[in-house]
Amino acid sequence: MxxxxxxxxxxxxxxxxxxxxxxxxxxxPPPVTQWSIIDALEARYPALTGxxxxxxxxxxxxxxxxxxCEEDVSFxxxxxxxxxxxxxxxxxxxxxxxxxxxxx
Amino acid sequence: MSRVRVLVGTKKGAFxxxxxxxxxxxxxxxxxxxGWEIYHMKGSSVDPNRIYASQSSGWFGQVIQRSDDGxxxxxxxxxxxxxxxxxxxxxxxxxxxxxGNPGTHMWYDGTAHPWEFKRVWHIEPSLNDPDTVYAxxxxxxxxxxxxxxxxxxxLPGLRNEQGSKWSPGAGGMGLHTILLDxxxxxxxxxxxxxxxxxxxxxxxxxxxxxxxxxxxxxxxxPTAEVGHCVHRIALHRDRPNTLFMQKHWDVMxxxxxxxxxxxxxxxxxxxxxxxxDVHAHEPETIYVVPIKSDSEHYPPEGxxxxxxxxxxxxxxxPLTKGLPQSxxxxxxxxxxxxxxxxxxxxxxxxxxxxxVYCSPDSGDNWSPIVxxxxxxxxxxxxxxx
Numbered sequence: 001m002x003x004x005x006x007x008x009x010x011x012x013x014x015x016x017x018x019x020x021x022x023x024x025x026x027x028x029p030p031p032v033t034q035w036s037i038i039d040a041l042e043a044r045y046p047a048l049t050g051x052x053x054x055x056x057x058x059x060x061x062x063x064x065x066x067x068x069c070e071e072d073v074s075f076x077x078x079x080x081x082x083x084x085x086x087x088x089x090x091x092x093x094x095x096x097x098x099x100x101x102x103x104x
Numbered sequence: 105m106s107r108v109r110v111l112v113g114t115k116k117g118a119f120x121x122x123x124x125x126x127x128x129x130x131x132x133x134x135x136x137x138x139g140w141e142i143y144h145m146k147g148s149s150v151d152p153n154r155i156y157a158s159q160s161s162g163w164f165g166q167v168i169q170r171s172d173d174g175x176x177x178x179x180x181x182x183x184x185x186x187x188x189x190x191x192x193x194x195x196x197x198x199x200x201x202x203x204g205n206p207g208t209h210m211w212y213d214g215t216a217h218p219w220e221f222k223r224v225w226h227i228e229p230s231l232n233d234p235d236t237v238y239a240x241x242x243x244x245x246x247x248x249x250x251x252x253x254x255x256x257x258x259l260p261g262l263r264n265e266q267g268s269k270w271s272p273g274a275g276g277m278g279l280h281t282i283l284l285d286x287x288x289x290x291x292x293x294x295x296x297x298x299x300x301x302x303x304x305x306x307x308x309x310x311x312x313x314x315x316x317x318x319x320x321x322x323x324x325x326p327t328a329e330v331g332h333c334v335h336r337i338a339l340h341r342d343r344p345n346t347l348f349m350q351k352h353w354d355v356m357x358x359x360x361x362x363x364x365x366x367x368x369x370x371x372x373x374x375x376x377x378x379x380x381d382v383h384a385h386e387p388e389t390i391y392v393v394p395i396k397s398d399s400e401h402y403p404p405e406g407x408x409x410x411x412x413x414x415x416x417x418x419x420x421x422p423l424t425k426g427l428p429q430s431x432x433x434x435x436x437x438x439x440x441x442x443x444x445x446x447x448x449x450x451x452x453x454x455x456x457x458x459x460v461y462c463s464p465d466s467g468d469n470w471s472p473i474v475x476x477x478x479x480x481x482x483x484x485x486x487x488x489x
Contacts, residue, residue: 011163011164012139013139013140013161013163013164014164016137016138016139016140017137017140017159017164017167017180046180047167047180049198050165050166050167050198050199051161051164051165051167051198052164054165055165055198055199055200055201056201056221061163061164061165063162063163064163064164097161097163097164098163
């Protein structure tokens with residue numbers, strides 16, 4: 001049985017950078033976690049490497065947030081399995097630039 | 105016939121402005137990288153179709169873009185597909201990691217603060233090799249690529265020049281100026297806010313602070329070896345030992361490669377400002393844009409005036425024809441002025457109000473190329489055959 005396609009919603013800045021659509025579908029081998037999705041995303045769109053996870057720390061950049069099933073999962077362990085609705089492709093994982101500042 | 109290509113970095117993307125040598129009619133393309141801050145773009149003098157751009161965002165970090173066709177198409181060199189033996193990504197164009205443990209620098213309140221990479225402020229392609237480029241970054245350091253932007257490596261010797269005493273200016277602790285000596289491939293000059301000017305004579309291995317003669321009243325020791333808020337330095341390729349400096353306050357000059365500086369502010373209405381540049385064919389003709397004060401970043405009296413000295417400083421004349429002379433309260437940032445190498449020399453600058461002005465006659469007459477871009481962060485010009 002083929003694996004379900006994992007759905008990811010990209011913020012506009014990253015759509016522009018990677019010339020990618022708002023929603024992308026990815027093959028992600030289980031377990032489906034924040035990091036396994038980002039690994040697959042970076043493999044598909046290499047230009048995104050370093051923009052979500054900091055190069056130096058390999059941690060989520062401070063003003064990037066992950067939302068799954070209407071919950072902010074940004075502070076969950078990045079290798080923890082995401083909800084079944086994400087793993088099944090029923091719901092997308094949202095990658096969001098935090099609403100901060102607005103200085104122009 | 106010669107033509108010019110003006111590279112404009114703004115707070116919300118990049119724009120490229122093209123004209124023939126008359127510099128009267130312009131074709132505007134962009135925005136490229138819409139929504140991203142473009143601190144700087146610069147083309148290679150060896151291969152003018154090779155252009156590098158620094159693209160950054162407070163959310164998503166730093167990206168380097170490269171064009172090999174004069175700005176028509178862009179790519180992120182390196183791309184990030186390569187993996188090291190342990191599975192970690194490598195070779196990304198946007199990976200700027202300090203060498204070793206950089207330690208701390210001084211924070212605004214005088215306490216020690218760890219070095220943190222934030223963005224690339226300035227890109228300076230080599231004069232000899234289109235694949236070799238220097239990048240000045242915040243927190244202040246100098247990086248180099250020799251593979252056309254795929255990988256970047258720090259030249260850490262610079263930090264040995266009392267890096268723990270450097271501190272950020274109001275805009276951050278950026279290495280914003282990189283000048284390559286056209287007569288000596290091992291010599292370059294850089295400037296940092298707020299650390300000062302530095303010179304290397306061995307291609308970046310070791311550095312020397314070159315701030316003797318600077319006087320900064322805002323420092324506990326106004327004549328300290330480092331800590332001066334240098335806003336920009338400029339040189340003429342025929343006289344690489346003569347440098348001109350716009351400092352936080354004061355316009356300065358050295359004729360011995362930075363060993364000694366002297367003030368040349370002369371009759372300027374204020375000697376605060378950001379950019380300074382040199383005429384392409386007259387090494388003693390220089391340009392500044394006076395700004396009212398360190399807390400009032402707009403032209404005095406609401407009059408946008410470029411000041412020109414034809415005698416290397418001290419005696420300045422305002423250039424106003426075609427520039428707004430009332431109710432103008434924009435700023436001109438440090439990397440937002442450039443000159444072309446046509447004859448007569450063209451002078452260009454961009455404002456935080458989104459205008460890019462051109463004077464095709466060395467500053468006598470000005471007109472806007474565009475009026476309504478996002479705030480302009482940088483302007484560079486390529487003169488093309």
